[in-house]
Amino acid sequence: MTNYGLVIDQERCIGCQACAVSCKQENNVPMGQFWNRVLTEGGDKIDTPSGGYPEDGGSGSLDMEYQPTACQHCENAPCVKVCPVNATYTRDDGIVEIDYDKCIGCRYCMAACPYNARVFNWDEPEQMPEEGTGDVAARPQGVVEKCTFCSHRVDEGLDPACVVNCPADARIFGDLDDEGSTVSKYINEYETDQLLEDRGTDPKTHYISGEMSPGRPQTSDKMESELDDVSPWSDGAEDVPSDADGSDSGDSGGSHHSIESDADPHVPAVGSGGDD
Amino acid sequence: MNDPQQPRLTPIDEWEDEAAAMLDGVEYDTDLGLRMARDAIRVSNGELSDAEFHEKYHEELLAEFGEDERPTKPEGFDDD
Numbered sequence: 001m002t003n004y005g006l007v008i009d010q011e012r013c014i015g016c017q018a019c020a021v022s023c024k025q026e027n028n029v030p031m032g033q034f035w036n037r038v039l040t041e042g043g044d045k046i047d048t049p050s051g052g053y054p055e056d057g058g059s060g061s062l063d064m065e066y067q068p069t070a071c072q073h074c075e076n077a078p079c080v081k082v083c084p085v086n087a088t089y090t091r092d093d094g095i096v097e098i099d100y101d102k103c104i105g106c107r108y109c110m111a112a113c114p115y116n117a118r119v120f121n122w123d124e125p126e127q128m129p130e131e132g133t134g135d136v137a138a139r140p141q142g143v144v145e146k147c148t149f150c151s152h153r154v155d156e157g158l159d160p161a162c163v164v165n166c167p168a169d170a171r172i173f174g175d176l177d178d179e180g181s182t183v184s185k186y187i188n189e190y191e192t193d194q195l196l197e198d199r200g201t202d203p204k205t206h207y208i209s210g211e212m213s214p215g216r217p218q219t220s221d222k223m224e225s226e227l228d229d230v231s232p233w234s235d236g237a238e239d240v241p242s243d244a245d246g247s248d249s250g251d252s253g254g255s256h257h258s259i260e261s262d263a264d265p266h267v268p269a270v271g272s273g274g275d276d
Numbered sequence: 277m278n279d280p281q282q283p284r285l286t287p288i289d290e291w292e293d294e295a296a297a298m299l300d301g302v303e304y305d306t307d308l309g310l311r312m313a314r315d316a317i318r319v320s321n322g323e324l325s326d327a328e329f330h331e332k333y334h335e336e337l338l339a340e341f342g343e344d345e346r347p348t349k350p351e352g353f354d355d356d
Contacts, residue, residue: 112316
């Protein structure tokens, strides 16, 4: 049985918001709404760091950490359990989805979601441009909507938009029930957390922190399981490089090593000569 | 309009106020939604079974929504 999940390496995340923007564009998310957000931990405001600049020759303490957050597609999803009309449901592949034709806008699911992952269309949704963006039809006023793991792409063997467009290779999507998948290997090999574990929701999004993983460089839009020649890092634990920044590879991009595949590279290979 | 920056990971002691705010103005029973949300988390962390949860709210949901299509319905549960 397939059970899709996401690993986000917070050591790789650079807080660029590419995931948030690509999600919005791919899924035709209305103005003023976000399904996918990069929360920040640090200073008093969303975009200010904690700590201070180096002064008087001392060392600075500036620090800001990123917490990418969207629907966690929980195994024990409270939102699914409270929906009186079964509009929110779990697909056979583990993706929690909303049937917008069934949703009556009671917002019980929003109250039950510990992750604040859902948004409600209070007004008639507005898109820019008016005809919308991406490959997903706009949802009507009066319904709740949220991240779908880009199920319309997954159904076609493609990775979610946020995964494909992460320039830091910090997001890895795959089958948690496949022991050979990169997501499964990373969950086994790295220290990972789930958000608000005490709630017992068992999210399918796992966060790596502490030690940076090699990520999973995108060789195409395709999901790992659809590729004939996947990243060698997913072939076995012994293949995971200990030097995750690839400092001896000669590439400034670190994780972008050569891919011998006929797939078109989605992220251009990074040439040597610095990263500026 | 939602505040794009509003969503966050809510500390448990602040959750109830936030959930109440989400349900404010809803056409349905706000108190029922809050109680169900609270108990749904109890189901997730194993304090309450799916069947107990289903039975606890079945009548109220029928009265409020005219239907109860939750997936928590235990086998052999009598809808009537």
